[in-house]
Amino acid sequence: MSKINYFTEEGLLKLKNEVKQLETVERPKISQQIAEARDKGDLSENAEYDAAKEAQGMLEARIAKLKEQLSNARVIDDSLMDNSKVFILSKVTIKNIKTTQLWNIPSR
Numbered sequence: 001m002s003k004i005n006y007f008t009e010e011g012l013l014k015l016k017n018e019v020k021q022l023e024t025v026e027r028p029k030i031s032q033q034i035a036e037a038r039d040k041g042d043l044s045e046n047a048e049y050d051a052a053k054e055a056q057g058m059l060e061a062r063i064a065k066l067k068e069q070l071s072n073a074r075v076i077d078d079s080l081m082d083n084s085k086v087f088i089l090s091k092v093t094i095k096n097i098k099t100t101q102l103w104n105i106p107s108r
Contacts, residue, residue, distance in 0.1 A: 034053060
């Protein structure tokens, strides 16, 4: 069962942009590194090739993870939230009654 991921519109856009960056810039860059390392000859003892292949694996895993988050993404409209309770994206101010000091706790 997939976990639902909640995002603001800004957060969702940021996630989409990161996936686009990884797919359109980073993926071709690593493919080029693999091609260059392959051109240097024997792959069995080619540390550059091994490093590039490992970087490619990590990149593909990152892309897959982000795409999974996108597939389960839900946008939260904070204007529709009930302010009488604390929910996701709530901004809370806490007042210490003894010292009358205030702390603002921003949402993440």
